[in-house]
Amino acid sequence: xxxxxxxxxxxxxxxxxxxxxxxxxxxxxxxxxxxxxxxxxxxxxxxxxxxxxxxxxxxxxxxxxxxxxxxxxxxxxxxxxxxxxxxxxxxxxxxxxxxxxxxxxxxxxxxxxxxxxxxxxxxxxxxxxxxxxxxxxxxxxxxxxxxxxxxxxxxxxxxxxxxxxxxxxxxxxxxxxxxxxxxxxxxxxxxxxxxxxxxxxxxxxxxxxxxxxxxxxxxxxxxxxxxxxxxxxxxxxxxxxxxxxxxxxxxxxxxxxxxxxxxxxxxxxxxxxxxxxxxxxxxxxxxxxxxxxxxxxxxxxxxxxxxxxxxxxxxxxxxxxxxxxxxxxxxxxxxxxxxxxxxxxxxxxxxxxxxxxxxxxxxxxxxxxxxxxxxxxxxxxxxxxxxxxxxxxxxxxxxxx
Amino acid sequence: xxxxxxxxxxxxxxxxxxxxxxxxxxxxxxxxxxxxxxxxxxxxxxxxxxxxxxxxxxxxxxxxxxxxxxxxxxxxxxxxxxxxxxxxxxxxxxxxxxxxxxxxxxxxxxxxxxxxxxxxxxxxxxxxxxxxxxxxxxxxxxxxxxxxxxxxxxxxxxxxxxxxxxxxxxxxxxxxxxxxxxxxxxxxxxxxxxxxxxxxxxxxxxxxxxxxxxxxxxxxxxxxxxxxxxxxxxxxxxxxxxxxxxxxxxxxxxxxxxxxxxxxxxxxxxxxxxxxxxxxxxxxxxxxxxxxxxxxxxxxxxxxxxxxxxxxxxxxxxxxxxxxxxxxxxxxxxxxxxxxxxxxxxxxxxxxxxxxxxxxxxxxxxxxxxxxxxxxxxxxxxxxxxxxxxxxxxxxxxxxx
Numbered sequence: 001x002x003x004x005x006x007x008x009x010x011x012x013x014x015x016x017x018x019x020x021x022x023x024x025x026x027x028x029x030x031x032x033x034x035x036x037x038x039x040x041x042x043x044x045x046x047x048x049x050x051x052x053x054x055x056x057x058x059x060x061x062x063x064x065x066x067x068x069x070x071x072x073x074x075x076x077x078x079x080x081x082x083x084x085x086x087x088x089x090x091x092x093x094x095x096x097x098x099x100x101x102x103x104x105x106x107x108x109x110x111x112x113x114x115x116x117x118x119x120x121x122x123x124x125x126x127x128x129x130x131x132x133x134x135x136x137x138x139x140x141x142x143x144x145x146x147x148x149x150x151x152x153x154x155x156x157x158x159x160x161x162x163x164x165x166x167x168x169x170x171x172x173x174x175x176x177x178x179x180x181x182x183x184x185x186x187x188x189x190x191x192x193x194x195x196x197x198x199x200x201x202x203x204x205x206x207x208x209x210x211x212x213x214x215x216x217x218x219x220x221x222x223x224x225x226x227x228x229x230x231x232x233x234x235x236x237x238x239x240x241x242x243x244x245x246x247x248x249x250x251x252x253x254x255x256x257x258x259x260x261x262x263x264x265x266x267x268x269x270x271x272x273x274x275x276x277x278x279x280x281x282x283x284x285x286x287x288x289x290x291x292x293x294x295x296x297x298x299x300x301x302x303x304x305x306x307x308x309x310x311x312x313x314x315x316x317x318x319x320x321x322x323x324x325x326x327x328x329x330x331x332x333x334x335x336x337x338x339x340x341x342x343x344x345x346x347x348x349x350x351x352x353x354x355x356x357x358x359x360x361x362x363x364x365x366x367x368x369x370x371x372x373x374x375x376x377x378x379x380x381x382x383x384x385x386x387x388x389x390x391x392x393x394x395x396x397x398x399x400x401x
Numbered sequence: 402x403x404x405x406x407x408x409x410x411x412x413x414x415x416x417x418x419x420x421x422x423x424x425x426x427x428x429x430x431x432x433x434x435x436x437x438x439x440x441x442x443x444x445x446x447x448x449x450x451x452x453x454x455x456x457x458x459x460x461x462x463x464x465x466x467x468x469x470x471x472x473x474x475x476x477x478x479x480x481x482x483x484x485x486x487x488x489x490x491x492x493x494x495x496x497x498x499x500x501x502x503x504x505x506x507x508x509x510x511x512x513x514x515x516x517x518x519x520x521x522x523x524x525x526x527x528x529x530x531x532x533x534x535x536x537x538x539x540x541x542x543x544x545x546x547x548x549x550x551x552x553x554x555x556x557x558x559x560x561x562x563x564x565x566x567x568x569x570x571x572x573x574x575x576x577x578x579x580x581x582x583x584x585x586x587x588x589x590x591x592x593x594x595x596x597x598x599x600x601x602x603x604x605x606x607x608x609x610x611x612x613x614x615x616x617x618x619x620x621x622x623x624x625x626x627x628x629x630x631x632x633x634x635x636x637x638x639x640x641x642x643x644x645x646x647x648x649x650x651x652x653x654x655x656x657x658x659x660x661x662x663x664x665x666x667x668x669x670x671x672x673x674x675x676x677x678x679x680x681x682x683x684x685x686x687x688x689x690x691x692x693x694x695x696x697x698x699x700x701x702x703x704x705x706x707x708x709x710x711x712x713x714x715x716x717x718x719x720x721x722x723x724x725x726x727x728x729x730x731x732x733x734x735x736x737x738x739x740x741x742x743x744x745x746x747x748x749x750x751x752x753x754x755x756x757x758x759x760x761x762x763x764x765x766x767x768x769x770x771x772x773x774x775x776x777x778x779x780x781x782x783x784x785x786x787x788x789x790x791x792x793x794x795x796x797x798x799x800x801x802x
Contacts, residue, residue, distance in 0.1 A: 008441055010442070013442060015441050016438065016440060021438050042412075042413075075681070076664050077679050083663055123651060124660045124662070125654070126660075234680065263480050277481075280681065281414055282635070282636065282683060283681070286440060364435075
C-alpha cells in the first residue's frame with residue numbers, strides 16, 4: 001500500500017510513518033474490532049474513551065508530565081491558542097489580582113509565530129503587551145529572525161505578568177531554543193521573575209512537540225502544540241495545563257476579564273475530560289498510533305538523538321556549500337532548528353534548479369515559507385535518517401556540479 | 402476490507418459509506434497520486450487547494466448556495482459556533498448601529514442544542530438574550546422538548562435584533578422543523594421582522610446538513626454545521642455566511658464590541674479562503690469524498706426522498722408499538738426528526754432487552770442521549786434503507802414477542 005510514496009520534507013502538515021498510516025487505514029473501516037470505523041464511532045463510546053486515556057498516558061509518560069498538569073485535547077491549531085492562552089491567563093490574573101489597574105503580557109519574540117501571538121494579544125486587549133526581547137534587533141540585517149538572542153538581551157521586568165510567552169521552534173524562520181541549559185541559545189529560565197512560584201509561563205511547542213524532552217516542563221503554566229508536525233493530522237491541538245490555570249472564567253468576567261468562548265475555556269475542557277463537545281476523533285486516533293510507535297522506539301530520548309543526527313548532517317552540508325559559495329545559511333550557528341533547516345541557494349535561478357533537481361529524485365515540499373523564501377527542509381520525527389541521507393547526498397552532488 | 406462492519410445508528414460521529422472509507426484508506430497513503438498521504442500534505446499545496454475548491458463547489462451546487470454567500474471551513478464544532486455567531490453578529494450590529502444602548506439576541510429554543518446556544522449568548526454578554534419561543538411551554542409535561550411550537554406562539558418582537566437563532570434539527574430531543582412551508586411544524590419565516598432586507602438569521606444545521614434542501618437558504622445570515630453527522634469525520638465545521646456578515650471585527654471592537662478571537666472571525670477565514678491557518682485537512686478530505694458520492698447519487702433531493710422513506714418506516718413501527726403498549730413516541734406527530742428518531746420501550750427492563758436484542762443482531766449505538774434516556778435511532782444519509790429495514794423488522798419481532 002505504501003508504494004509510490006515520495007520523501008516529504010514539508011513543514012506541516014508533514015510526513016507520518018507509513019506503518020501508522022497502514023494501520024489507520026484499517027481503523028477507518030473497523031476500529032478495534034468494534035465493527036465501526038474510527039471516524040464513525042461515538043466520542044463517548046467506551047472504546048474511544050479508553051483510547052483517549054491511552055493517548056494521554058502516552059504523552060504523560062514520554063514527556064514526564066507531572067500530576068500537577070492536565071493533558072487536554074482541543075481543536076483550532078496554534079492560532080486558536082494565540083487567543084486562548086491570553087483569555088484564560090487574563091481571567092486567572094483577574095481572579096488573583098482583582099483590582100490591578102494594568103496587566104502585563106510579556107512576549108519573547110524570536111520569529112514569525114511568536115510575533116503573531118503577540119499581535120493577537122494586542123488585538124484582544126485586556127493587558128499591556130510587552131516585548132521582552134525581539135530577536136530582529138540582533139539579526140544580521142536588523143529585519144529578519146535569524147537567531148536566538150543572547151541571555152543578556154532579555155528584560156523580564158514586569159513585576160507580576162499575566163503571562164510570559166515564547167515559541168520553542170519557529171517553523172518559518174528555522175530558529176529554535178536549545179534544550180541544553182548551558183547553551184547560549186537556551187531559554188533563559190534563570191532570568192524569569194523569581195518571586196512567583198506559579199509562573200504564568202506559556203510555551204508554543206507546535207513544531208517541536210515530542211521531538212525531544214521539554215526542558216523544565218513542570219515550570220510551565222501552559223504548553224501547547226498542533227499535532228500536524230511530529231505526531232498526527234491537522235485538526236488536533238494538545239495542551240498541557242498546570243491545574244492552577246484551569247480557572248472559572250465566568251467568575252473572572254464578573255471581575256472585568258473578557259468573556260471566554262466556551263470551547264476556549266480550559267476549565268470546561270478539563271472538567272469534561274476533553275469531550276465537552278465532540279473532539280477531533282480521527283486526528284486523535286492517528287496521533288495515538290504515532291505516539292504508541294514513538295513509545296516503542298524509545299520515546300523522546302530516542303527522537304532527540306535521531307533528530308540531532310539528522311539535522312547535524314544537513315547543517316554540515318550547508319556549511320560545506322557556504323565554503324564553496326553555493327549555499328547560504330539563513331540562521332546563525334547555534335540557533336538552527338533541528339526541525340526546520342533553512343538556507344538559500346546562491347545565484348540566479350540556482351534555487352529553482354535545486355528544487356526541481358530534488359523533486360526529480362522524489363524529494364518534495366522543500367520550498368521555504370512564502371514570507372521568507374529560500375529552501376526549508378523539515379526533519380520531523382517521521383523523516384528517517386535514510387531519507388535525510390538522500391537529501392544530503394543530493395546537496396553534495398549539487399555542490400559538485 | 403469492509404467485512405465485519407455492524408449497523409451504526411449512532412447520533413454522531415456516525416455512519417459513513419464503506420465505499421468512501423475504502424477510498425479514504427488509499428488516500429491516507431497516497432493522495433491523488435502525489436506520493437504523499439492526505440494527512441501529510443500541505444494545506445497550501447496546489448492539489449489540496451483544488452480539492453478544497455471542489456468541496457466548496459459540491460456544497461454550493463447541491464444546496465444551491467447563491468453568490469451572495471461564502472462557504473467557509475473551520476474547526477471547533479457547533480459549540481464553537483455558539484460563540485462565533487454571537488461575536489461576529491454583535492460586531493456587525495455595532496458597525497451598523499454604533500450608538501445603541503441595548504442589543505437584542507433572539508433565540509428560538511426547541512431543544513437541548515438551541516437552549517445551550519442561548520446560554521452561551523448569555524455567558525458572553527454584549528446583548529440581551531430573548532427567548533422568542535420555548536418549546537417546553539407547549540410540551541406534554543411542560544419540561545421536555547417534544548415538538549416544534551405552533552406558529553402563533555413565536556414572538557419576534559425585537560425591532561432590530563443582532564441575531565435571530567434557531568436549530569433545524571435537535572439531535573438529543575429528536576424534533577426537527579419541517580421543510581414543507583405549509584406544515585405547522587415549519588420555521589415561521591413569514592413571521593420574521595419584515596423591515597430588514599438583510600436579516601441576521603442564524604440556523605444551526607449540524608445534524609441535518611446535506612440531508613435535504615435548506616428552506617430559504619438565501620435569507621439566512623449564517624448557516625453552520627458540524628461535519629460529523631451526514632458528511633464526514635468530527636473536527637470540521639462548515640459555514641455558509643452571507644457576505645455582509647463578514648465584518649471587520651477590529652473596527653467593531655473600537656466601537657465597543659467584544660474582541661473576537663482571530664480564528665473565530667469570519668472575515669479572516671473568508672479573506673484567506675479558509676486557510677488562514679492550517680485547516681482540518683483529513684476531515685475535509687473525507688467529507689469531500691462523501692459529497693462527491695452524494696452528488697453522483699442525486700444530491701440533497703435524492704437524500705430527502707430516501708431519508709423520508711426511512712423515517713416513515715420507523716415512525717410507523719413506533720406507532721404500531723404504541724397501539725400495543727410496547728413503545729411510546731417521545732415526540733409529537735409532525736415534529737419528529739427524520740435524522741434522529743426517539744422513543745421509549747415501555748416496561749421494567751424492556752429497554753435493556755430491546756438494546757441487547759438489537760446488538761445481538763449487529764445494530765449498535767441506539768441508546769438515547771444520556772440526558773433524556775430511551776432509544777434513539779439515527780438515520781443519517783449513510784444509513785441505507787436496507788439497514789433501516791433491519792431495525793424495523795427487529796421492532797416488529799420485538800412486538801410479536
